[in-house]
Amino acid sequence: MKLYYDAENAILGRVGSTVCKELLKGHEAVIINADKCIISGDRLKIIADLHWWKDLGGIGLKGPRVSRNPDLLMKRMIRGMLPWNITKGREAYARLRCYVGNGPLKAEELKNVKKLATVKPIKYVVLKDAAKEI
Numbered sequence: 001m002k003l004y005y006d007a008e009n010a011i012l013g014r015v016g017s018t019v020c021k022e023l024l025k026g027h028e029a030v031i032i033n034a035d036k037c038i039i040s041g042d043r044l045k046i047i048a049d050l051h052w053w054k055d056l057g058g059i060g061l062k063g064p065r066v067s068r069n070p071d072l073l074m075k076r077m078i079r080g081m082l083p084w085n086i087t088k089g090r091e092a093y094a095r096l097r098c099y100v101g102n103g104p105l106k107a108e109e110l111k112n113v114k115k116l117a118t119v120k121p122i123k124y125v126v127l128k129d130a131a132k133e134i
Helices: 012-023 042-053 070-079 085-093 127-133
Strands: 002-006 028-032 038-040 096-098 113-115 124-126
Touching: 002 012, 012 028, 012 038, 012 070, 012 085, 012 127, 038 127, 042 124, 070 096, 070 127, 085 096, 124 127
Parallel strands: 002 028, 002 113, 028 096
Antiparallel strands: 038 124
């Protein structure tokens, strides 16, 4: 079963936890508007954490590959919520798709999109802006 989620103005952690539960059940998940998702917290601290994450490994050493594309950054953050060390987690990750905007979805698929309603926090950063700062 394929599930569609709209991440616009939704908190990244809540989107991730909702999607991870469905992925581990065996469903496929498609997230649209990944660039409009928000990360709650202080802007400077979030950007500093992303810079720290990007700089792991140092010069010439192998480290994590941190993408500047908001959809790939969101997919990577959701990967951290899955049990990556076991086969079940890797298979669940393979069933995840994230898109900027509506992606290649057709009009009939857009009718099935679940809007994840959340209240905007006082301090937050849009994922698109955070990815641009890396």
